[in-house]
Amino acid sequence: GNSVTQMEGPVTLSEEAFLTINCTYTATGYPSLFWYVQYPGEGLQLLLKATKADDKGSNKGFEATYRKETTSFHLEKGSVQVSDSAVYFCALSALKSSGDKLTFGTGTRLAVRP
Amino acid sequence: KAGVTQTPRYLIKTRGQQVTLSCSPISGHRSVSWYQQTPGQGLQFLFEYFSETQRNKGNFPGRFSGRQFSNSRSEMNVSTLELGDSALYLCASSLDGNGDTQYFGPGTRLTVL
Numbered sequence: 001g002n003s004v005t006q007m008e009g010p011v012t013l014s015e016e017a018f019l020t021i022n023c024t025y026t027a028t029g030y031p032s033l034f035w036y037v038q039y040p041g042e043g044l045q046l047l048l049k050a051t052k053a054d055d056k057g058s059n060k061g062f063e064a065t066y067r068k069e070t071t072s073f074h075l076e077k078g079s080v081q082v083s084d085s086a087v088y089f090c091a092l093s094a095l096k097s098s099g100d101k102l103t104f105g106t107g108t109r110l111a112v113r114p
Numbered sequence: 115k116a117g118v119t120q121t122p123r124y125l126i127k128t129r130g131q132q133v134t135l136s137c138s139p140i141s142g143h144r145s146v147s148w149y150q151q152t153p154g155q156g157l158q159f160l161f162e163y164f165s166e167t168q169r170n171k172g173n174f175p176g177r178f179s180g181r182q183f184s185n186s187r188s189e190m191n192v193s194t195l196e197l198g199d200s201a202l203y204l205c206a207s208s209l210d211g212n213g214d215t216q217y218f219g220p221g222t223r224l225t226v227l
Binding site: 034042046051089102106107 | 120159206215
């Protein structure tokens, strides 16, 4: 079946540091890949997505590139802010004839210190 | 355009009771999916509804059920609640569920005592 593996947290960084959160996946076919972010007490917000190999998703300074050869979709940001502190989820969507569902990684908690 | 809304936001029940949660999708979205989030199991897919039909189902017992109405609003029901059902229940909507982006509501926090 489909699965997503992302790095264990928590990740603690100082403000303006470089961020990488690793994500690899296993899926049949050609899934779409997503990063969602969850702030305390809230639901999930879509951060970025990519739908085919070599696509780069970007939003709010975050980027991730769909690498089919390494089955990866690592999240990066050049300079994190305290407001980026949240839990980040990597997810994939692999279409089936019976409809769609998201398969999530376990989430990586990011804490940014001033 | 209004986002996905879920009611109630918080719920406290006791074991053996049943509960109904509601989700209103983004206007024009026809697919609604439900997920359970717990610290131990993470985010797990419950089921997806499209045009009032359950199209996809996760690995949950039959105590978990749902339905969708003609206006795409959806409800999920959990019967005979167990302590382990305590979780954040998230609803997500998308245009047609064919791999397009799912947008999540704020969730309903269910506590079972």
